[in-house]
Amino acid sequence: MRATVREAVASAAAGHFVRRELTMRGRDGGTLAIDFSIKPVRDEDGLVSLLVPEARDVSALKAAQAQLLEAQKMEVLGRLTGGVAHDFNNLLMAILGSLELVRKRVPYDPRITPLLDNAMQGAERGSILTQRMLAFARKQELKMDAVDVASLARGMMTFLDRTIGGKIEVSLRFPADLPRVLTDPYQLEAALMNLAVNARDAMPDGGDLIISGSAEQVEGRPDLAPGHYVRLSVTDTGEGMSPETVSRATDPFFTTKGVGKGTGLGLSMVHGLAAQSGGGLFLTSKAGAGTQVDLYLPVVRKDCGAAARPDAVAATGSAGRKLTILAVDDDPLVLTNTTAMLDDLGHHVIAVNTGKDALEILRSRRDIDLIVSDELMPHMSGSQLAKAVQRSHPGMPFIIATGYADLTTVAGDDTRLGLRRLAKPFTQGLLAQVVSEAMGGASSAGVSSL
Structure with a gap:
């Protein structure tokens, strides 16, 4: 920075208006963006007799610009993803529907029928993939259903293992009698994936990721309506967060990751899903001691039952x-x-x-x-x-x-x-x-x- 200032002063002394953007460390240890300029003032003979420096803290402006850029990137990516998923769904519609009709009309043949079933399962997996894409792009209505969170988490294990990487041990802990919850299954998958990716990023050297569930009865809490819930917890052994970071973690566009590495929308999307489902999201974290994210989702009432297949x-x-x-x-x-x-x-x-x-x-x-x-x-x-x-x-x-x-x-x-x-x-x-x-x-x- 000193070399930049010296160069700016020399240029201004030569009669040129100089403007530079500098970075420096603030009192709290954070990085500040400074808009720095030097204006030369000339005397009656046209010689530079005075240099007028000016410096402004533009950290908030730069942060707002970065947030706007991330929002624009997410909008473009969302449109692209939604459009691709829409076209892919049309193709799957033709494939899956035609295979289903052929499967009905062709008598069982051990050489043919298993191949048809295999093709139908492949098309159905493609459909699940497009639903995940649409959930990310927010081009999908929130479709409330009775969801078995344990089965949903087990069904994601292969995808999680591929995404999280080999240095992190992923384990599931669910009781056998866990009640169903009322939420959107595809949005819940996207939420779990967001939380798992956050946990992965907090454990660059590896660690443990635990996804667990428990039945909870809530009474007398100001942040949750009384009733029966399933607490879906995602716990990691990573770097953890400071109290200040925890307090802002669910704010849209807030991220502790570097530029281009995080949108700051992951936790806010999960928080929104929990709120729309009638529950809540709660963070417990300590710097150096890992993080636990608790997602409270309301239990399906007995008179609702599971959605008809x-x-x-x-x-x-x-x-x-x-x-x-x-x-x-x-x-x-x-x-x-x-x-x-x-x-x-x-x-x-x-x-x-x-x-x-x-x-x-x-x-x-x-x-x-x-x-x-x-x-x-x-x-x-x-x-x-x-x-x-x-x-x-x-x-x-x-x-x-x-x-x-x-x-x-x-x-x-x-x-x-x-x-x-x-x-x-x-x-x-x-x-x-x-x-x-x-x-x-x-x-x-x-x-x-x-």
């Missing part, structure tokens, strides 16, 4: 009458697959590629019972088509199948428009279930609810 719905035919269904999708692979699934369920399907063509069909025919549409289509989206349909055909049951959730959609709008939403890729069993729900809602209330 979509595959439990009979996929061999419709429980109700034969329907005339208008299918709309700009992707011919997905449209062919959806049409084949609905046809196999016993329905009559009219397939079109655009919202404009769908409206033309509705104007020329009076026998359409239900519309199944893609969301992202050129010229007219599925939501825009639904609004147009409700103006001309109020109460028409409408299902939107989408590769990712449109976060601008309001649940009230879905109810008003009679919409059901179906995430791609979907199985024939899930499609049959949603069709049944849409028609049931339409017959009982004129409009189906989300």
Whole structure:
């Protein structure tokens, strides 16, 4: 720094305005960014007679600029990730749906059937991967479900081992009778992955990472509503955090990692998931003594139960009458697959590629019972088509199948428009279930609810 100042003074003495950015250590030991300038002042003869130095602490400005840059990076990365996952979901939709229909129609053959099952399992694993991508990109609605956290954690072990590396020992500790919790399983996976990566970064020389769960009854706490919870804990033997760092750890964009190594969004996303689920996130840490993150998630009430398995719905035919269904999708692979699934369920399907063509069909025919549409289509989206349909055909049951959730959609709008939403890729069993729900809602209330 001294050499920089000497060079600046010499340049200013030669008559040049000089501006430099310096870094120096503050009183608290932190690094300060200083905007330093020297302005030469000339006398009547034009000679430099005075140097006017000025220095400003721009640490807060630099920090704000870094936060803005990280936010922009995350926005771009989120859009890219969401777009890739959407397109990948369309491909998986065609693959998984076609394999499912072939599996039903081909008699068991020991040389063929196991290969079909293997291909279907591969496509399902691809679907799980895209759900994780969408959870990261925040292009996925929070879908509350009864979740077995122990099974979820066990299912992540291979992925965790690959991500965390060989120097860290990962262990799971869950009791056999741990109750289910009410949360979004894909978001919970993303939260656990965030916490595990944070723990890895806190243990550069290796250590132990323990993921555990316990049932807790909470009473008299100001930070949690009374009730039954599962405490999901992620504990590491790493560097730990100071009290000041702990107090800011869940602030958006706060990070102790170097530039480009951390977004400062991981813990804030986990904190948001806990709050949306009706629970909370709590940190216990001490410098040099590791960190424990406790995620409190509410236990599922007995009257809620686990969500019904979509595959439990009979996929061999419709429980109700034969329907005339208008299918709309700009992707011919997905449209062919959806049409084949609905046809196999016993329905009559009219397939079109655009919202404009769908409206033309509705104007020329009076026998359409239900519309199944893609969301992202050129010229007219599925939501825009639904609004147009409700103006001309109020109460028409409408299902939107989408590769990712449109976060601008309001649940009230879905109810008003009679919409059901179906995430791609979907199985024939899930499609049959949603069709049944849409028609049931339409017959009982004129409009189906989300």
